[in-house]
Structure formats: C-alpha cells, structure tokens
Amino acid sequence: MLPFARRNIAVATIIIAGLGGTAAHAEDHSRLLPLPVNPELKIQAYKGFYRFVDEYGDTVRMTVFNDFYVYPPMKFKNRKQEEFYWRTVRDVRKTLPYAKLAFAALTETYEYIQTLPDKKTRERHLKQLEKDIVEQYKPVVKSMTKGQGKILLKLITRETDQNSYHIVKAFLGSFRAGFYQAVGRIFGMNMKSGFNPDKNEEDAIIDRIATLIEQGSL
Numbered sequence: 001m002l003p004f005a006r007r008n009i010a011v012a013t014i015i016i017a018g019l020g021g022t023a024a025h026a027e028d029h030s031r032l033l034p035l036p037v038n039p040e041l042k043i044q045a046y047k048g049f050y051r052f053v054d055e056y057g058d059t060v061r062m063t064v065f066n067d068f069y070v071y072p073p074m075k076f077k078n079r080k081q082e083e084f085y086w087r088t089v090r091d092v093r094k095t096l097p098y099a100k101l102a103f104a105a106l107t108e109t110y111e112y113i114q115t116l117p118d119k120k121t122r123e124r125h126l127k128q129l130e131k132d133i134v135e136q137y138k139p140v141v142k143s144m145t146k147g148q149g150k151i152l153l154k155l156i157t158r159e160t161d162q163n164s165y166h167i168v169k170a171f172l173g174s175f176r177a178g179f180y181q182a183v184g185r186i187f188g189m190n191m192k193s194g195f196n197p198d199k200n201e202e203d204a205i206i207d208r209i210a211t212l213i214e215q216g217s218l
C-alpha cells in the first residue's frame with residue numbers, strides 16, 4: 001500500500017472520506033458504482049423560484065439566487081506567487097467535484113450503516129467498502145499529485161465541516177484512522193490540520209478559488 005500512498009498522500013484516506021458512499025445500489029450497498037472520470041461541477045446559480053400574482057393581476061416569476069461573492073482583484077508580489085495561484089486554480093478545479101461527491105456519499109453511507117442491525121454487520125460492510133474503494137478508485141487518485149491530494153483533503157473538510165481524520169475515524173475506528181494519519185504524515189500531510197481560511201493564507205486562497213468556481217465566476 002505504501003507505493004500507492006506515496007503518490008497521493010494516503011489514497012485510502014482521501015477516498016474513504018466519503019466517495020465510497022456512492023456505492024449504494026438500492027439492493028446492494030456493499031459494492032461501488034464506478035467513480036466518474038473528471039466529473040464536472042454542476043453550477044447552480046439560483047436556489048429556486050416561485051410565482052405570484054402582483055397588484056396588477058399579472059403572474060410574476062420570482063427567482064431566488066444563491067449568494068454571490070465578489071472579491072478584490074488578486075495582486076501578486078512576484079511571478080512565483082502568480083504561478084502558485086494559477087496552479088492552485090487548476091488543482092481546485094480538478095479536485096472540487098470529488099470533494100462534492102465525498103460530501104454526498106458520506107451522508108448516504110452514514111444513513112445506510114445506521115440501518116444495519118449490529119456493530120459486527122456494520123464493520124463487515126465498512127471493511128468490504130474499504131477494499132472496494134482502494135481497488136476501484138486507485139487509478140483515479142493515482143493521477144493526482146501530492147499537492148492535489150492535499151487540496152482534496154482540505155476541500156473535503158470544507159464540504160463536511162470536519163477534518164478527514166475524524167471522518168475516517170467515525171467510519172473505520174481509531175486504529176485504521178491512526179494508521180492513515182501516520183501514512184499521511186510520512187508524505188507531508190497532517191490529516192488533523194483542518195481547514196481555516198480565516199487564519200491560514202493558503203486555505204483562504206483555496207476557499208476563494210472554490211467559491212468562484214462554484215458560482216461560475218472562474
């Protein structure tokens with residue numbers, strides 16, 4: 001498993017953080033559906049709409065838009081900083097759709113395992129899920145660089161509002177979560193580091209880029 005982890009900062013950690021939940025067939029929740037290759041992020045500009053009759057008797061459509069964020073133009077101190085920014089744009093654009101899948105899948109998986117009758121059955125399901133994750137998603141995650149793996153973990157934290165270490169721990173238990181944390185540290189990733197755009201400049205840039213991509217501005 002180490003060569004696999006070497007290229008993507010504990011692959012199992014990244015994927016187990018939620019993508020396995022796309023697994024769930026209506027009849028068989030123990031097998032994974034194929035992970036989309038280069039999934040596209042669906043941009044939803046508005047929350048919804050409704051119609052009402054105005055004071056003149058006309059039917060009017062009212063569209064409720066999502067919040068739209070406007071940032072000041074980026075100012076780069078040097079070429080190196082500019083290159084870092086655009087490299088981060090590339091990496092966020094690649095990894096953000098997977099983080100979105102992780103959030104949806106995490107919710108689905110959590111809801112499903114709550115229906116299993118006992119701890120032993122849940123553990124058996126999760127072990128099978130872990131195995132399938134590594135086997136089926138390895139080619140996708142292997143294509144990611146170390147930097148992209150780091151950003152993916154941060155984006156998963158951003159989506160789920162909790163760091164990926166605690167996600168793994170919740171699903172797989174302390175022992176395996178500790179193992180993936182140790183492997184992550186070997187390759188330069190602290191799974192407990194979290195995501196704090198208010199205090200960390202790099203996280204702030206990632207959050208800005210993700211927000212702009214989500215609203216179709218970048």
